[in-house]
Amino acid sequence: MELIKKEIEINLEDEILKLKKELNAVILAHYYQESEIQDIADFVGDSLELAKKAKSTSADVIVFAGVHFMAETAKILNPEKLVLLPDLDAGCSLAEGCPKEEFKSFREKHPDHLAITYINCSANVKALSDIICTSSSAEKIINKIPLDQKILFSPDRNLGKYLIKKTGREMLLWDGSCIVHETFSERKIIDLKIKYPDAKLISHPECEEPILMHSDFIGSTSKLLSFVQEDSSLQFIVATETGIIHQMKKAAPEKEFIPAPPEDDTCSCNECPFMKMNTLEKLYLCMKNKYPEIVMDEKIRKKALLPIERMLEMS
Ligand code: 13P
Ligand code: SF4
Numbered sequence: 001m002e003l004i005k006k007e008i009e010i011n012l013e014d015e016i017l018k019l020k021k022e023l024n025a026v027i028l029a030h031y032y033q034e035s036e037i038q039d040i041a042d043f044v045g046d047s048l049e050l051a052k053k054a055k056s057t058s059a060d061v062i063v064f065a066g067v068h069f070m071a072e073t074a075k076i077l078n079p080e081k082l083v084l085l086p087d088l089d090a091g092c093s094l095a096e097g098c099p100k101e102e103f104k105s106f107r108e109k110h111p112d113h114l115a116i117t118y119i120n121c122s123a124n125v126k127a128l129s130d131i132i133c134t135s136s137s138a139e140k141i142i143n144k145i146p147l148d149q150k151i152l153f154s155p156d157r158n159l160g161k162y163l164i165k166k167t168g169r170e171m172l173l174w175d176g177s178c179i180v181h182e183t184f185s186e187r188k189i190i191d192l193k194i195k196y197p198d199a200k201l202i203s204h205p206e207c208e209e210p211i212l213m214h215s216d217f218i219g220s221t222s223k224l225l226s227f228v229q230e231d232s233s234l235q236f237i238v239a240t241e242t243g244i245i246h247q248m249k250k251a252a253p254e255k256e257f258i259p260a261p262p263e264d265d266t267c268s269c270n271e272c273p274f275m276k277m278n279t280l281e282k283l284y285l286c287m288k289n290k291y292p293e294i295v296m297d298e299k300i301r302k303k304a305l306l307p308i309e310r311m312l313e314m315s
Helices: 012-023 035-040 047-056 068-077 100-109 123-127 138-143 157-167 186-195 209-213 221-230 244-251 280-289 298-314
Strands: 025-030 043-045 061-065 082-084 113-118 131-133 150-154 200-203 235-239 256-259
Touching: 012 025, 012 035, 012 280, 025 035, 025 047, 035 244, 035 280, 043 047, 047 061, 047 068, 047 298, 061 068, 061 280, 068 082, 068 123, 068 298, 100 123, 100 150, 113 138, 123 298, 131 138, 131 298, 138 157, 138 298, 150 157, 157 209, 186 209, 186 235, 200 209, 200 221, 221 244, 235 244, 244 256
Parallel strands: 025 043, 025 061, 061 082, 113 131, 113 150, 200 235, 235 256
Antiparallel strands: none
């Protein structure tokens, strides 16, 4: 019997747009997604903006082009909606480096401390926290905590150290870091600053202290994007995941953006391997199959919701 092979040529963008209508879906994307995903998304933003969009959307389905903790946050805020993530394995080194049992004992060792936890963590860790924060809201939130209240900050020690400097508050830090932001080479960045004397170094606060020390501006992804639009400089060395450069080029096409290099020349370590697990193909398939979806235990969801709501109120 002759086997008949059937190949179908499809335009992924068109199909995704069709599915979006059929499902009454909204596509939310983080700046670290590949350019074609950012271009098809309804909204691209930093973690705080994405959480706010997830809370306010009237769509029935949220397609989250980001990493697991971001989609999980959307589900915590929208238990009745279908929340899809193109690849369930799209994790985060910060979330992975903070297992719930260890976090629980950390809290138990310091019962008089308030736990302020970076949104880059699992729902289980959120459920054990008092207040969630993002890189764009952390400083504001910490400044609202009474001065005599002791604080535990988890899981990013670099962001934690940066916040201690900014707020003048002592905080006990969880020892975690982001595999992308700890990769930048101070030596190579200094070389770039010499080669491009007019360029400004702009960095995400997840970077290590020596990089932040040399920076002209430090902020969340959205704040970095606004800075390059508002600042008069024409060249920027960008010390965060390279995906954001797509929006920077769109917003300021006359300016030059130089990705901060990693120490190791042989890797693309300044790209987040988790964020890049999502592809346009997987985005299409997850909408077509309505799978993989984020599923969560209702008890954990309710507990995790409280500290997220506190963040939304305080930021
Ligand atoms: P932002 O909230 O600044 O977008 O950061 C998210 C993140 O994962 C940075 O690595
Ligand atoms: Fe997590 Fe770092 Fe990737 Fe952000 S860039 S999602 S912090 S691993």
